[in-house]
Amino acid sequence: xxxxxxxxxxxxxxxxxxxxxxxxxxxxxxxxxxxxxxxxxxxxxxxxxxxxxxxxxxxxxxxxxxxxxxxxxxxxxxxxxxxxxxxxxxxxxxxxxxxxxxxxxxxxxxxxxxxxxxxxxxxxxxxxxxxxxxxxxxxxxxxxxxxxxxxxxxxxxxxxxxxxxxx
Amino acid sequence: xxxxxxxxxxxxxxxxxxxxxxxxxxxxxxxxxxxxxxxxxxxxxxxxxxxxxxxxxxxxxxxxxxxxxxxxxxxxxxxxxxxxxxxxxxxxxxxxxxxxxxxxxxxxxxxxxxxxxxxxxxxxxxxxxxxxxxxxxxxxxxxxxxxxxxxxxxxxxxxxxxxxxxxxxxxxxxxxxxxxxxxxxxxxxxxxxxxxxxxxxxxxxxxxxxxxxxxxxxxxxxxxxxxxxxxxxxxxxxxxxxxxxxxxxxxxxxxxxxxxxxxxxxxxxxxxxxxxxxxxxxxxxxxxxxxxxxxxxxxxxxxxxxxxxxxxxxxxxxxxxxxxxxxxxxxxxxxxxxxxxxxxxxxxxxxxxxxxxxxxxxxxxxxxxxxxxxxxxxxxxxxxxxxxxxxxxxxxxxxxxxxxxxxxxxxxxxxxxxxxxxxxxxxxxxxxxxxxxxxxxxxxxxxxxxxxxxxxxxxxxxxxxxxxxxxxxxxxxxxxxxxxxxxxxxxxxxxxxxxxxxxxxxxxxxxxxxxxxxxx
Numbered sequence: 001x002x003x004x005x006x007x008x009x010x011x012x013x014x015x016x017x018x019x020x021x022x023x024x025x026x027x028x029x030x031x032x033x034x035x036x037x038x039x040x041x042x043x044x045x046x047x048x049x050x051x052x053x054x055x056x057x058x059x060x061x062x063x064x065x066x067x068x069x070x071x072x073x074x075x076x077x078x079x080x081x082x083x084x085x086x087x088x089x090x091x092x093x094x095x096x097x098x099x100x101x102x103x104x105x106x107x108x109x110x111x112x113x114x115x116x117x118x119x120x121x122x123x124x125x126x127x128x129x130x131x132x133x134x135x136x137x138x139x140x141x142x143x144x145x146x147x148x149x150x151x152x153x154x155x156x157x158x159x160x161x162x163x164x165x166x167x
Numbered sequence: 168x169x170x171x172x173x174x175x176x177x178x179x180x181x182x183x184x185x186x187x188x189x190x191x192x193x194x195x196x197x198x199x200x201x202x203x204x205x206x207x208x209x210x211x212x213x214x215x216x217x218x219x220x221x222x223x224x225x226x227x228x229x230x231x232x233x234x235x236x237x238x239x240x241x242x243x244x245x246x247x248x249x250x251x252x253x254x255x256x257x258x259x260x261x262x263x264x265x266x267x268x269x270x271x272x273x274x275x276x277x278x279x280x281x282x283x284x285x286x287x288x289x290x291x292x293x294x295x296x297x298x299x300x301x302x303x304x305x306x307x308x309x310x311x312x313x314x315x316x317x318x319x320x321x322x323x324x325x326x327x328x329x330x331x332x333x334x335x336x337x338x339x340x341x342x343x344x345x346x347x348x349x350x351x352x353x354x355x356x357x358x359x360x361x362x363x364x365x366x367x368x369x370x371x372x373x374x375x376x377x378x379x380x381x382x383x384x385x386x387x388x389x390x391x392x393x394x395x396x397x398x399x400x401x402x403x404x405x406x407x408x409x410x411x412x413x414x415x416x417x418x419x420x421x422x423x424x425x426x427x428x429x430x431x432x433x434x435x436x437x438x439x440x441x442x443x444x445x446x447x448x449x450x451x452x453x454x455x456x457x458x459x460x461x462x463x464x465x466x467x468x469x470x471x472x473x474x475x476x477x478x479x480x481x482x483x484x485x486x487x488x489x490x491x492x493x494x495x496x497x498x499x500x501x502x503x504x505x506x507x508x509x510x511x512x513x514x515x516x517x518x519x520x521x522x523x524x525x526x527x528x529x530x531x532x533x534x535x536x537x538x539x540x541x542x543x544x545x546x547x548x549x550x551x552x553x554x555x556x557x558x559x560x561x562x563x564x565x566x567x568x569x570x571x572x573x574x575x576x577x578x579x580x581x582x583x584x585x586x587x588x589x590x591x592x593x594x595x596x597x598x599x600x601x602x603x604x605x606x607x608x609x610x611x612x613x614x615x616x617x618x619x620x621x622x623x624x625x626x627x628x629x630x631x632x633x634x635x636x637x638x639x640x641x642x643x644x645x646x647x648x649x650x651x652x653x654x655x656x657x658x659x660x661x662x663x664x665x666x667x668x669x670x671x672x673x674x675x676x677x678x679x680x681x682x683x684x685x686x687x
Binding site: 112 | 400423430433633647651
């Protein structure tokens with residue numbers, strides 16, 4: 001099974017290299033292991049994450065297109081849908097079976113027709129529009145709802161940090 | 168020396184990966200009582216073996232020579248285990264049948280595992296080598312063979328392991344010690360594992376059977392029309408199976424997906440198949456099959472948990488009856504029944520949530536989507552527009568009124584032939600051939616994708632290319648990452664500089680206004 005996963009990942013890598021969506025670079029961390037990718041995601045314009053470049057790690061299961069990969073930001077993140085350890089909580093990354101938050105429709109879940117590109121684009125739109133109903137990071141969700149200014153300040157600091165600039 | 172490191176590494180990896188090791192280790196301690204040196208030797212090899220198994224399934228583009236090395240190592244393990252089997256026969260002569268059985272079990276286990284790894288590895292190599300066009304043909308045929316080999320090896324290993332542990336337990340005179348406790352735990356784990364395997368296998372057979380029966384092989388015309396690759400593995404389709412929603416997939420790809428879920432991967436059309444995988448459907452709580460006056464019908468219970476969205480929304484469940492649309496496989500099967508009253512019922516419930524939407528609109532959408540949840544979704548995401556002529560309508564737009572809205576209502580009553588057409592609706596408008604309005608469904612998903620971004624419109628030719636050599640690829644990727652970062656940094660600095668020049672307040676909202684002004 002690993003063979004087909006590998007071929008598919010290779011195809012996706014090729015597509016992402018030849019035809020990259022704007023502000024997204026993704027590929028295996030090392031060619032020795034195609035099941036661990038690193039992605040750089042540029043914060044969407046016009047949002048509080050604008051300007052930042054956020055590194056994230058994608059870990060694919062051996063039966064990849066059948067099961068979703070796991071995604072984890074490797075930089076500091078403060079976002080309602082990202083756990084404090086960096087794990088991303090969006091419905092597209094959840095297998096149809098499990099429903100940790102008990103709020104998603106099965107039509108939004110993982111299916112083998114999804115791809116790395118679609119995941120990353122969903123993450124971009126998640127950065128732009130947090131879903132404060134699924135509280136992966138409750139503090140961030142509350143702050144997003146009630147103290148937007150404060151939230152923007154933190155986001156700004158993180159953006160500077162990801163760019164390697166002194167805050 | 169290198170081997171020592173490897174073994175140590177293997178052990179640590181194993182420790183990280185499986186919690187099981189602790190048990191084995193304790194068991195290992197116990198086993199020292201009889202012949203610890205021998206056992207330890209094998210155990211170490213077992214660990215190495217498992218490590219390979221892990222490494223193997225994750226190593227993709229390893230160069231040729233390392234394959235040779237791996238295969239060499241594996242076969243040497245195989246030989247050593249054979250050699251040890253001979254030793255244990257010798258020991259068995261003196262030590263009695265029990266010692267023999269005990270040692271032999273270890274050897275046989277090791278042999279089985281090693282050859283399993285070897286065969287898997289062989290298949291993997293074969294797969295990689297054939298990466299081109301021919302792979303598809305072989306892959307499709309290979310699927311079941313690989314599966315059965317896998318099954319056989321795993322089952323054999325499990326059963327022998329089970330016997331081995333049973334033997335150990337019985338032979339140690341069943342005195343209650345820590346050791347026998349550990350063995351019992353291991354036994355429980357093993358039997359659980361065997362049960363799981365068995366269930367999985369039954370599921371596999373069931374799916375296989377079901378696919379043969381219900382989903383016809385796509386004709387060459389179908390394949391020609393649909394020149395896309397298989398959506399699951401992204402490879403070309405020489406042969407394919409066709410789902411009722413007319414989406415095509417490879418036989419083996421579809422099978423492995425159906426083993427874990429029962430919906431079309433592309434449009435999420437529920438394929439009401441599995442009686443025993445129901446728990447995979449969180450939203451369709453139960454799928455009950457009923458025999459209804461000789462017609463095969465499936466009842467779906469849609470349970471909508473309103474409080475997921477807003478706390479005051481009600482919870483309700485709806486039963487939808489519709490037919491098996493697999494008409495081709497079962498030509499005698501009469502069209503299924505779906506009561507329009509149920510549709511109305513659903514519409515009423517949706518309308519409770521969104522009172523400003525006219526019922527007719529909701530019904531029309533429900534008719535397409537066949538699911539309240541999709542419709543609700545459509546409304547929530549604004550895909551369902553209220554036509555201007557409805558906007559003036561009263562909020563209490565009720566069924567009596569909708570009947571005046573001729574066109575919208577007509578579509579409701581002249582259902583596709585799987586609908587239970589009531590006596591008052593004799594307008595037999597030609598209905599689509601397949602029961603479900605799939606196009607509508609795929610439109611929904613198409614929209615979703617467009618929302619994200621249309622891939623095809625992303626035709627910006629970048630100077631980058633996809634190199635054949637992995638080293639070069641890595642370099643290109645690295646450079647692209649650096650470029651992205653550098654550009655972002657530059658833009659950020661420029662912006663903050665211009666921000667400093669403007670002596671206004673520093674709040675981000677202002678800042679955003681500024682940037683938008685700048686961009687203009």
